[in-house]
Amino acid sequence: MLKKLDEFQIGETGLIKKVEGEGRLRRRLFDMGVTPGATVYLRKKAPLGDPLEVTIRGYELTLRKSEAALVLLEVEEKK
Amino acid sequence: MKRFALAGNPNCGKTTLFNNLTGSTAHVGNWPGVTVEKKDGVYKKLSEPIKIIDLPGIYSLSPYTSEEVISRNYILDEKPDCVINIVDATNLERNLYLTTQLLEIDVPVVVAVNMMDVLEKNGDSLDEKVLEKKLGVPVVKISALEEANLKELMERAFEASEKKREGVTVLESKDLKHLVGDVKIAFKGKKVENPLFHAIKLVENDEIEAKMHEELLPMVEEFKQTLHDETFGNDIEAIIADERYNYISKNFSKVIVHSELAENEKKEVKETKSDRIDKVLTHKVWGLLIFAVILFFVFHLTFSENLFFLGGLFKDAAPSFEGSIYEGLFWTDGGINSPGVILFNFFDMSFSAIIDAVSGAMASGLGEGHWLTGFLCDGVLSGLFAILGFLPQILVLFLFFSTMEDTGYMARVAFILDRIFRKFGLSGRAFIPMIMGFGCSVPAMINTRTLADEHEKVATIRVIPFFSCGAKLPILVAIAGGVCEVFGFSSVDVITYSMYVVGVITAIIAVLIMRHSTQRGEAAPFIMELPQYHWPQFRALMIHLWDKAKHFVKKAFTIILASTIIIWFLSNFGWDWQMCEMEDSILASIGKFIQPLFTPLGFGSQLSAFGWVFAVAAITGLIAKENVIATFSVLAAAIVAGFEGTEEGVAEAVVMITNTGITWPGAIAFIAFNMLTIPCFAACATAKGELQKGTFKWTLLFWIVASFIGASFVYCFLSMFSTDTLAWAIPCTAVFIALGVLTVFYLRHYERKQDSKLA
Numbered sequence: 001m002l003k004k005l006d007e008f009q010i011g012e013t014g015l016i017k018k019v020e021g022e023g024r025l026r027r028r029l030f031d032m033g034v035t036p037g038a039t040v041y042l043r044k045k046a047p048l049g050d051p052l053e054v055t056i057r058g059y060e061l062t063l064r065k066s067e068a069a070l071v072l073l074e075v076e077e078k079k
Numbered sequence: 080m081k082r083f084a085l086a087g088n089p090n091c092g093k094t095t096l097f098n099n100l101t102g103s104t105a106h107v108g109n110w111p112g113v114t115v116e117k118k119d120g121v122y123k124k125l126s127e128p129i130k131i132i133d134l135p136g137i138y139s140l141s142p143y144t145s146e147e148v149i150s151r152n153y154i155l156d157e158k159p160d161c162v163i164n165i166v167d168a169t170n171l172e173r174n175l176y177l178t179t180q181l182l183e184i185d186v187p188v189v190v191a192v193n194m195m196d197v198l199e200k201n202g203d204s205l206d207e208k209v210l211e212k213k214l215g216v217p218v219v220k221i222s223a224l225e226e227a228n229l230k231e232l233m234e235r236a237f238e239a240s241e242k243k244r245e246g247v248t249v250l251e252s253k254d255l256k257h258l259v260g261d262v263k264i265a266f267k268g269k270k271v272e273n274p275l276f277h278a279i280k281l282v283e284n285d286e287i288e289a290k291m292h293e294e295l296l297p298m299v300e301e302f303k304q305t306l307h308d309e310t311f312g313n314d315i316e317a318i319i320a321d322e323r324y325n326y327i328s329k330n331f332s333k334v335i336v337h338s339e340l341a342e343n344e345k346k347e348v349k350e351t352k353s354d355r356i357d358k359v360l361t362h363k364v365w366g367l368l369i370f371a372v373i374l375f376f377v378f379h380l381t382f383s384e385n386l387f388f389l390g391g392l393f394k395d396a397a398p399s400f401e402g403s404i405y406e407g408l409f410w411t412d413g414g415i416n417s418p419g420v421i422l423f424n425f426f427d428m429s430f431s432a433i434i435d436a437v438s439g440a441m442a443s444g445l446g447e448g449h450w451l452t453g454f455l456c457d458g459v460l461s462g463l464f465a466i467l468g469f470l471p472q473i474l475v476l477f478l479f480f481s482t483m484e485d486t487g488y489m490a491r492v493a494f495i496l497d498r499i500f501r502k503f504g505l506s507g508r509a510f511i512p513m514i515m516g517f518g519c520s521v522p523a524m525i526n527t528r529t530l531a532d533e534h535e536k537v538a539t540i541r542v543i544p545f546f547s548c549g550a551k552l553p554i555l556v557a558i559a560g561g562v563c564e565v566f567g568f569s570s571v572d573v574i575t576y577s578m579y580v581v582g583v584i585t586a587i588i589a590v591l592i593m594r595h596s597t598q599r600g601e602a603a604p605f606i607m608e609l610p611q612y613h614w615p616q617f618r619a620l621m622i623h624l625w626d627k628a629k630h631f632v633k634k635a636f637t638i639i640l641a642s643t644i645i646i647w648f649l650s651n652f653g654w655d656w657q658m659c660e661m662e663d664s665i666l667a668s669i670g671k672f673i674q675p676l677f678t679p680l681g682f683g684s685q686l687s688a689f690g691w692v693f694a695v696a697a698i699t700g701l702i703a704k705e706n707v708i709a710t711f712s713v714l715a716a717a718i719v720a721g722f723e724g725t726e727e728g729v730a731e732a733v734v735m736i737t738n739t740g741i742t743w744p745g746a747i748a749f750i751a752f753n754m755l756t757i758p759c760f761a762a763c764a765t766a767k768g769e770l771q772k773g774t775f776k777w778t779l780l781f782w783i784v785a786s787f788i789g790a791s792f793v794y795c796f797l798s799m800f801s802t803d804t805l806a807w808a809i810p811c812t813a814v815f816i817a818l819g820v821l822t823v824f825y826l827r828h829y830e831r832k833q834d835s836k837l838a
Contacts, residue, residue, distance in 0.1 A: 030320035
């Protein structure tokens, strides 16, 4: 089952299956490397729970929960 | 002259490379998007000089913010002889994404793999031959910071610029290739330059492209219907982005060879130093608190006259310079001065000594009271020094902010504050220009270019002056001091502090109103790269400070110098162009003419004889806020014979208050007016340049309205507590509050109407 990125727990890793949304916002997500097939690791949340900080394609990216809700992932089992 | 353009992701070291190639001093920061406009310089170490253009950083050629459009347009329209694509070796995957798009343009490209020093320090290595073979363009390993291999890079770029290059694409799936090919032929038929690039962008449904070639859209649409990818259906945007990244990971995942040591380390400890620092600074509970403490110390070290609240504890250890011109340089009875204040005092005291020496020399040479002495000392020198005196404090403040930026902390500040800022309809990024406003509005306004949303940018620029800048501080200190002395209040700092609060509250209210009315819109998306922490680079910091100082000194010698001369002239000459008493001067008559305007604010027609001085000071303040107190001191000397001024202007304020019969609520409203009204010339010019055409006149109006409403509210509200309570104060305050509530209701109603229209 797919899970939205904003529902992830800190420390969880997932594989992007789908990116929803439209227009410039979606384009920007793609350009920043948030594309299907990329692995995302949720590093932490800001002091007030939002925005999120993730590791993707080897760098740190921050995005809001509202944007993270557009990203659907398959949760990777913890080894 | 040949032109080479530097293109690459934000924060990949373009500007460092640019500075080292051209010997220029552009500002570098560890904050994505520091270069917000293109800059050029000349490289002279080849057989012929080469013009180098530093473009704003971009993640892709489908632009998102206004400064990103600059880069795309430059490469496409200005056709540089070669594009040097800087790629961050420590973040190869995302950086090469832009490369795959640059290769589609018919322009010679050379890839410069930067930050090799960092990579090699980690014990890793990179095989540039693999990259070169696959990409089909020259690849050079460099370190912009250590200036390694720059000559080779330029030689290869020069070689490449001699030949023409046709765009190639990495998009290889059969159906897509077919479509792109068709569109490309259509573009070629229309003699469009860079047909491949435009074809792909059109297929990608790029906003700018779709507007330019509407006629081809039906063809693309038709094809999309037939396309059915296994995973993405006919979502071409996703297919293309996916193909680019797949191409990169398929071909280049082995390009970086990790040393065995590094491999082992990676398995054991995943945490780097940067991670550990980050854990503390963006901690769930402490993050906000740490930030508040850091901010407090930045201002404390710059402005405090009681360092670390130690009082006079260590003052005996510091030289006192008693009796010399530098008395009070390091400490006063109140406490030890902060580094910022010490520097300020040093400049200020030296300048006063110079003025004294000059006026003394002139008095003995030309005789007492000669007009030339007055012109040079009161007109030229005092005005010039008034602003130069603030230079050290502003530089100290900037040193702190640049350090925070250069280390990568500012990006985290935006991260931790985003949630709070969203409440007011702004993104966390808007915080940086606002906090910079406490130092100076000019760089703060320029910084708003990193904001993606135009409405957000306008709203931010408009409220920046409300964050009281360094030049407004003297107004606060002098008048608050004067009020306390005349009316017998005890705490100057309460007044000063609450005026800062008034500024911030006005900013919040103004942003809320604007974001719900004229500058309406959702908070812009917040998708930002968080750079690795690193130590600040001394060179970069010094470059930044030097730039700042240069700008400031230039301002002092141009705008301020000219305006002080004009004020001196207007206050010493009458309409008959003869020298006269202040009371009959041109300035006085202008002041008397506009004085009634300020009646609702408490410093208009209700004042007695010299009441026009406040109107005049407010006007001169439009040129530069330093002028307000400077005007007071010129006028005080004319009102009271043998007047002795003080350093902070308190005595001047006392003269003004006692001679005009202004009430204390009126005096405080005068401070509020100056804080909220149109900022100085320099800030206005910057705002005009940053705002879109036609927006500036509304911005001016906004400032005038905000200052009148704000100051008259302060006046009414405080008059309720005044001993000579005026019968009108209570109903007026009530009217203000009622109007405020009505505005809120109206905006809610307006929003609903807009929403239903949209739906």
